[in-house]
Amino acid sequence: MRRTLSIAIIVAAVATVMVPGVSQAETPTAIKWSDCPADVAKGVPMPEGMQCGTLKVPLDHRDPDGKQIDIAVSRLASKKPEQRRGVLLTNPGGPSSGLGYPAFLVATGLPKSVLDSYDVIGFDPRGIGRSTPVTCDLTVAQLVDGNIPPYARNAADVAKRAAESKKLAEQCASSKTASMLPFLSTANTARDMDKIRAALGEEKASYAGASWGTHLGALYTTLFPDRSDRIVLDSNLDKGGWDYASDRLWSQGVEDRFPDFAKYVAANHREYGLGWTPAQVRSKYLELGARLDKKPVESPDGTFDGKLFRQITFGFLYGAPQMPVLASVWKSLDANQAPPPLPGGDDAAAGAENLVSGRYYIICNDSSWPKSLATYQRNVAIDRIKYPLFGAAGANVQPCAYWPKAIEKPVQVTDEGPSNVLMVQNLRDPATPLAGALGLRKAFGDRAVMVTADQGGHGVYPMGKNQCANHAVTQFLVKGERPARDYHCTAAAEPR
Structure with missing residues (x-):
């Protein structure tokens, strides 16, 4: 496996006629629009008329006249x-970068009715991409783990990862952009969003965010309830965002999603030879992981050990179109052969250092992580047994354990504010499992309604195949018609 490809997988691893004005208290700062750079929307066509610009915002929102940074x-x-x-x-x-996200939404089927109803706005969060990027001076070896801890076979592996995580945190705190470190957070990104709203001359903003973007949207509508119009949160993190509890939920997510992959592989046993039944495919996963722990498969492009095997499996469970690719990887490894190079690794890995660094800056400032090595060793031992597929990775250490104390307490999502939040959620999401979404739904109380879809993968709208769930989002965004209660969309796309 090419090193850049493994990095990419692990890193990667949603009507009034009049235009509202701004209040007397806000004077919008004009954004000068021009054609977007050609590489903004990699892999998808640039929609006609899409423009880009830059907005100045305070590095520290408590000091609005202080140092300013650029938001693309x-x-x-x-x-x-x-x-x-x-x-x-x-x-x-x-x-991650969201500057090209409007192009992605168009390419994946955002309905024309939504495009007619809104100016669709993308942006790079502070510290990432073209928005005053930060660095932790990460090496290629450090990038291979990305933001997903490696699978720990024992307490010694956890201690090794802890030492690596401490070094990484120290690098972030001493890098050339370390002065920005205290001010990168989801809450400050939400405040940047409100500056964008004001600069666009709008009294209110609607929002559609996926994955970590659900936490961003939840904090935006918590901080600015009166400026929130229609809020759509797709593939939801729990109320605490990306914290240690969220990392541990990956293990539940893999258990939820893996049966879909196992059924696919078993149905195609004559092609892959990995098991006639889903139970046999699950056994093959455990067998391959243990075998690669002891004897990795070497290739000119990298080493396929048990850690990389489990991480790639996790990343490729995100979408059904990736299942044939993942099954082919397994087939090669089962034969002690290196899989052929996969397309797109070099392009996807471009900018990975900034992406991984920016994520650490933001998520580590958002919440307090356990400081005790023994806590991680105990949790890894528990989750390795409870969730044998991925538990010993999800419970492992992140650099956040050694992060400087944040300057702001976490913003708590509550039920205070208008009832204008629509949550959509797949039942079998490996990255943001249903269990976390239920926690956020409870925190919102009557502010939110949640529509669940009987499908697997990460992401519902607009790329998902469940038309029942997609219809709910479109109706809400275009007509303001939100379901009166939580409901479930079956695989046949019928609400119940």
Whole structure:
């Protein structure tokens, strides 16, 4: 496996006629729009008329006249002014670059009715991409783990990972961008979003965010309830965002999602030879992981050990189109052969250092992580047994355990505010499991309604195949018609 490809997988591892004005208390700062750089929307066509610009915001929102940083913003304007409702701020999760996200949404089927109703707005979160990027001076070896801890076979593996994590945290705290470190957080990114809203001359903003973007949207509508219009949260983190509890939930997510893959592989046993039944495919996973722990498969492009095998499996459970690729990887490894190079690794890995660094800056500032090595060793031992597929990775140490104390207490999501939140969630999501979504749903109380879809993978709207769930989101964004209660969309796309 090419080193850059493994990095990419692990790192990667959603109507008024009049345009509202701004209040007297806000003077919008103009964004000068121009054509977007050609590489903003990698892998998808650039929609006609999409523009990009830059907005200055305070590094420290407590000091609005202090040091300013750049936030890169994109806009795909509605071509139907008579149908335009306002702006739809978007975020793809990550935290990662969102400047090209409007192009991705168009390419994956965002309905024309939504495009007519809104100017669709993308942006790079502070510290990431073109928004005053940060660094931790990560080496290629450090990037291979990305933001997913390696599978720990024993307490010694946890101690080794802890030492590596401490060094990484020290690198972030001493890098050339360390002065920005205290001010990168999801809450400050939400405050940047409100600056974007004001700069666009809007009294309110609608929002559609996926994965980590659900935490961003939850904090935005918590901090600015009166400026929130229609809020869509897709593939939801728990109320605490990306914290240690969220990492441990990956293990539940893999258990939820793996049966879908196992059924696919078993149904195609004559092609892959990995098991006639889902139970046999699960046994093959455990067998391959243990075998590669002891005897990795070497290739000119890298080493396929048990850690990489489990991480790649986790990443490729995100979407059904990736299942044939993952099954082929397994087939090669089962034969002690290196899989052929997979397409897209070099392009996907571009900018990985900033991406991984920016994620650490943000998520480690968002919450307090356990400091005790013994806590991680105990939790890894528990989750290795409870969730044998991925538990010993999800419970392992992150650099956040050694992070400087945050300057702001975490913002708590509550039920205070208008009832304008629509949550959509797959039942079998490996990265943001249903268990976490239920926690956020409870925190919102009457503010939210949740629509669940009987499908697997990470991401519901608009790329998902469940038309029942997709319809709910479109109706809410375009017409403001939100379901009166939580409901479930079956695999046949019928609500119940």
